Amino acid sequence: xxxxxxxxxxxxxxxxxxxxxxxxxxxxxxxxxxxxxxxxxxxxxxxxxxxxxxxxxxxxxxxxxxxxxxxxxxxxxxxxxxxxxxxxxxxxxxxxxxxxxxxxxxxxxxxxxxxxxxxxxxxxxxxxxxxxxxxxxxxxxxxxxxxxxxxxxxxxxxxxxxxxxxxxxxxxxxxxxxxxxxxxxxxxxxxxxxxxxxxxxxxxxxxxxxxxxxxxxxxxxxxxxxxxxxxxxxxxxxxxxxxxxxxxxxxxxxxxxxxxxxxxxxxxxxxxxxxxxxxxxxxxxxxxxxxxxxxxxxxxxxxxxxxxxxxxxxxxxxxxxxx
Numbered sequence: 185x186x187x188x189x190x191x192x193x194x195x196x197x198x199x200x201x202x203x204x205x206x207x208x209x210x211x212x213x214x215x216x217x218x219x220x221x222x223x224x225x226x227x228x229x230x231x232x233x234x235x236x237x238x239x240x241x242x243x244x245x246x247x248x249x250x251x252x253x254x255x256x257x258x259x260x261x262x263x264x265x266x267x268x269x270x271x272x273x274x275x276x277x278x279x280x281x282x283x284x285x286x287x288x289x290x291x292x293x294x295x296x297x298x299x300x301x302x303x304x305x306x307x308x309x310x311x312x313x314x315x316x317x318x319x320x321x322x323x324x325x326x327x328x329x330x331x332x333x334x335x336x337x338x339x340x341x342x343x344x345x346x347x348x349x350x351x352x353x354x355x356x357x358x359x360x361x362x363x364x365x366x367x368x369x370x371x372x373x374x375x376x377x378x379x380x381x382x383x384x385x386x387x388x389x390x391x392x393x394x395x396x397x398x399x400x401x402x403x404x405x406x407x408x409x410x411x412x413x414x415x416x417x418x419x420x421x422x423x424x425x426x427x428x429x430x431x432x433x434x435x436x437x438x439x440x441x442x443x444x445x446x447x448x449x450x451x452x453x454x455x456x457x458x459x460x461x462x463x464x465x466x467x468x469x470x471x472x473x474x475x476x477x478x479x480x481x482x483x484x485x486x487x488x489x490x491x492x493x494x495x496x497x498x499x500x501x502x503x504x505x506x507x
Contacts, residue, residue: 196342199212199216199342200339200342203334209334209338210406211446211450212338213337213341213402213406214403214406214407215443215446216342216345216402217345217399217402217403217406218399218423218426218442218445218446219345219439219442219443220344220345220348220349220395220399221239221395221396221399221423222427222430222439222441222442223349223352223395223438223439224348224393224394224395224396224399225239225396225423225427226352226427226432226433226434226437226438227352227355227356227388227391227392228388228389229424229427229432230427230432230434230437230438231356231361231364231368231388232367232368232385232388233367233369233371234284234287234388234389235292236283236291236292236295236392237292237293237296237417237420237421237424238279238283238296238298238299238302238420239299239392239393239420240299240303240414240415240416240417240418240419240420241279241298241299241302241415242272242275242276242393242394242397242400243396243397243399243400243414244303244306244400244410244412244416245268245271245272245275245302245400246268246269246271246396246397246398246399246400246401247318247400247401247410247414247415248268248306248311248318248410248414248415249267249271249401250264250265250267250321250400250405250410251268251318251404251410252311252312253268254324255318255320255321255322260324260326261322261324261325261326261331261405264324264401265398265405268397268400268401269394269397269398269401270397271397272394272396272397272398272400272401273390273393273394273397275397276389276390276393276396276397277386277393279295279298279299279389279393280389280390280393281386282294282298283298283389284385284386287371296417296420299417300417302415303417306415307412312410312412317409317410317412318404318409318410318411319408319409320409321408321409323337323405323408326340331405337405341402341405344398348395348398348399349435349439351391351395352395352435353435355391356435360384363379364384364388367379367384422445425441425445425483426438426441426442426444426445428486428493429441429444429445429482429483429486429493430444430493430494430495431493431494431496431499432492432493433496434493434496434499436495437493437495437496440494440495441493441494444482444494445479448478448482449479
C-alpha cells in the first residue's frame with residue numbers, strides 16, 4: 185500500500201476515535217471546518233499563485249444560504265448544505281470572472297473590495313438577521329441519522345472534510361493541477377505553450393470558492409448559526425495566516441495551520457484568565473482578551489523562523505517530498 189495513503193488512513197482513524205477518547209466534538213469539528221477552508225484557499229494561493237483577500241465572502245455566503253434554506257424554507261439538511269455550497273460556487277464564478285482580469289496586488293484588492301460589498305449586503309439584508317446573525321439553524325437529519333446529536337454530526341463533518349480534502353488532492357494531482365503549477369511558476373511561458381490561462385485561473389477560483397462554501401455550510405450546522413464574522417475581512421486574513429503558518433503549497437500544511445490557529449484562539453484567553461487570577465497581574469487578563477495580538481506575534485515568529493511554514497520547513501529540513 186502507498187505509504188502516503190497509509191498515513192492518511194491512520195490519521196483518519198485517529199480523528200474518528202477522538203470523541204471516544206474524551207475530545208470535545210465541537211472543538212474538533214471547528215478545526216475540520218477551518219482546515220477545509222484553508223485547504224480551499226491553499227488550492228488558489230499555494231498552487232495557482234493567486235492571493236485572494238475575499239474568501240470569507242464564500243464561507244459567509246454559504247453559511248447564510250444554508251441557514252436560511254434550513255430555517256426558513258425547511259430544506260432537508262443535505263439539500264441545504266448543497267444549496268449553500270452552490271451559492272458559494274456562483275459567487276466564485278462572478279467574483280473570479282472580474283478578478284482574474286488583473287494580477288498581483290490588484291487581484292488581491294479586487295477580491296477584497298468585492299468581499300466587502302458582500303459583507304455590507306449581509307449586514308443590511310433582512311434574511312441575515314443583521315448584526316445578530318441567523319440563530320437556531322436546525323441540523324435536521326441525513327438518511328435517518330439525527331444530526332442534533334453531536335457525535336452523529338461529528339462523523340458527518342469528518343466525511344465532508346475527507347471529501348473536500350480528496351477533491352483538493354485530486355485536483356492538484358491531475359493534468360489540470362500541473363497547469364496550475366505552471367501558471368504559478370511562469371505564467372508567460374504557460375501562455376506561450378498555448379494554454380488559456382484565464383480559463384484555468386477561473387476554474388481554480390470557482391473550485392476554491394466551492395470548497396470554501398462547503399466549509400461555511402458545514403460550520404453553520406456545527407454552531408447552528410451564521411454571523412457576520414464568517415464574512416468579515418478578518419476571516420479572509422485568518423485563512424491567509426493558517427495557510428502561511430502551516431505551509432503554503434503543501435497538502436497537510438493548511439490543516440496543521442488551522443489546528444494551530446484554532447488552538448491559539450481557544451487557549452490564549454483561558455491562559456490569560458488563569459494567570460491573571462493566579463498572579464493578580466492584570467496584564468495577563470488583557471493578553472487573554474487580545475488573542476489577535478498573540479496570533480500576530482506567532483505569525484511574525486513563524487515567518488522569520490519558518491518561512492516555508494511548519495510542514496514546508498520540516499519537509500525542507502529532512503529532504504522529504506511536500507506532504
